[in-house]
Amino acid sequence: MPFYHIWTIGCQMNKADSQRIASYLEKIGYQASPKAEEAEIIVLNSCVVRQSAEDRVINKLGSLKSLKRRQNPILALTGCLVDSRVDDLRRRLPQVDLFFKPQAFFELCRFLEERGLALERLDSGLVPPSPRPSAFVPIIQGCNKFCTYCIVPYRRGRERSRPLEEIICEVEELASRGVREVTLLGQNVDSYGHDLPEKPDLAAILGELSRVDGLARIRFLTSHPKDMGQRLLEAMAQLEKVCEHLSIPIQAGDDDILRAMRRGYTVAQYRQLIERIRSAIPDIALSTDVIVGFPGEREEQFQRSYDLLGELRFDTVHVACYSPRPGTIASRRLTDDVPYEEKVRRREMIEHLQEGIVTEINAQLLGSTVEVLVENRKNEKWWGRTRTDKLVFFEDEADRLGQLVKVRIEKTSPWSLQGKVE
Numbered sequence: 197m198p199f200y201h202i203w204t205i206g207c208q209m210n211k212a213d214s215q216r217i218a219s220y221l222e223k224i225g226y227q228a229s230p231k232a233e234e235a236e237i238i239v240l241n242s243c244v245v246r247q248s249a250e251d252r253v254i255n256k257l258g259s260l261k262s263l264k265r266r267q268n269p270i271l272a273l274t275g276c277l278v279d280s281r282v283d284d285l286r287r288r289l290p291q292v293d294l295f296f297k298p299q300a301f302f303e304l305c306r307f308l309e310e311r312g313l314a315l316e317r318l319d320s321g322l323v324p325p326s327p328r329p330s331a332f333v334p335i336i337q338g339c340n341k342f343c344t345y346c347i348v349p350y351r352r353g354r355e356r357s358r359p360l361e362e363i364i365c366e367v368e369e370l371a372s373r374g375v376r377e378v379t380l381l382g383q384n385v386d387s388y389g390h391d392l393p394e395k396p397d398l399a400a401i402l403g404e405l406s407r408v409d410g411l412a413r414i415r416f417l418t419s420h421p422k423d424m425g426q427r428l429l430e431a432m433a434q435l436e437k438v439c440e441h442l443s444i445p446i447q448a449g450d451d452d453i454l455r456a457m458r459r460g461y462t463v464a465q466y467r468q469l470i471e472r473i474r475s476a477i478p479d480i481a482l483s484t485d486v487i488v489g490f491p492g493e494r495e496e497q498f499q500r501s502y503d504l505l506g507e508l509r510f511d512t513v514h515v516a517c518y519s520p521r522p523g524t525i526a527s528r529r530l531t532d533d534v535p536y537e538e539k540v541r542r543r544e545m546i547e548h549l550q551e552g553i554v555t556e557i558n559a560q561l562l563g564s565t566v567e568v569l570v571e572n573r574k575n576e577k578w579w580g581r582t583r584t585d586k587l588v589f590f591e592d593e594a595d596r597l598g599q600l601v602k603v604r605i606e607k608t609s610p611w612s613l614q615g616k617v618e
């Protein structure tokens with residue numbers, strides 16, 4: 197069987213798109229390979245949310261030039277690098293055979309079919325293959341928010357929710373194949389359904405999916421602080437299968453910066469929201485995103501972000517140095533005036549703070565018993581995640597793949613936990 201190779205960077209949405217592409221390629225007769233050199237079809241799934249991600253994609257494309265010359269595999273590029281100026285991309289990247297936007301996956305199918313490269317007929321739906329017991333399920337594409345720094349609404353388009361029945365069918369199918377956990381994806385999952393005739397919401401999906409046999413856990417990301425409603429919190433608190441884990445980006449801890457970012461909330465509102473979440477779901481693990489060095493961010497404004505993170509004590513903080521993205525409001529109207537070295541200093545300060553916080557949070561788990569959904573094996577150890585999304589390693593002779601295992605925690609670090617099966 198000929199091979200395909202997919203290279204993915206960026207958010208979970210890209211990973212979900214890549215799973216879907218892999219599923220299609222397998223259905224038409226190809227087999228996955230970790231090596232680009234042996235593949236007949238190579239798909240690069242790109243990200244341009246930050247300049248550093250875009251640079252990695254361009255480097256990768258450069259490194260594939262000689263392979264293209266030598267072996268002439270089909271090279272397809274998707275993800276957020278592909279915008280409406282495809283002619284421009286074609287000129288810049290002649291080694292690429294096909295550019296398709298993430299929302300235009302059918303173009304890949306058509307391209308391969310027209311060239312007789314679909315070796316087998318596609319006879320059923322495209323539920324992504326999931327070698328792991330955990331799968332991503334996109335529920336809403338695009339974003340309507342237009343935060344001033346963000347390129348996503350320009351590259352992923354406006355919000356489009358998938359019909360509720362379609363999501364339920366996909367999850368039922370996944371569960372029937374052994375998937376135990378689904379993560380529902382969207383740039384802003386709280387907006388789900390506003391564009392559908394019946395206006396279902398995320399709480400409604402959680403209720404429906406809780407009834408799917410075999411499914412043990414449901415997660416979702418990302419939540420927007422402005423849109424997170426009480427109905428969702430109540431659903432999370434009541435529904436057993438919904439995990440105690442939320443990703444709720446704050447982006448900055450200073451009101452003027454939040455306003456310049458057009459986030460639509462103040463620090464006080466965000467703080468109240470975290471209080472509401474923690475009182476509804478006491479054991480919840482919270483994850484957030486922060487940008488440092490946004491245009492005009494003064495030292496004392498950065499300090500407010502730093503202090504807020506110290507006060508709210510998240511389980512995970514993704515911190516990024518601001519980079520201007522073409523076409524965004526911030527890149528057009530604001531000067532990127534915080535020097536790069538200063539952005540890095542601020543990022544490292546937050547990373548250091550967070551390492552201390554999560555060391556303490558995780559240390560509290562010492563001696564406790566957690567439920568782990570086992571996803572794979574690495575260096576003789578099984579690994580999986582807790583309901584709160586903590587990575588856990590343990591040793592066991594038995595085959596534990598896909599099982600929910602009770603593990604007693606014996607060692608903790610900021611990045612993972614280790615324990616023994618109870």
Ligand code: SAM
Binds near residue numbers: 207245445486
């Ligand atoms: N929808 C989510 C939200 O509202 O926060 C996040 C989506 S965004 C694709 C993922 C993360 O990338 C953001 O949370 C932000 O921290 C970061 N990001 C987006 N644009 C950025 C930029 N221009 N510079 C640095 N980081 C950026």
Ligand code: SF4
Binds near residue numbers: 383420
């Ligand atoms: Fe980007 Fe803001 Fe939309 Fe998140 S909510 S994807 S940060 S525009």
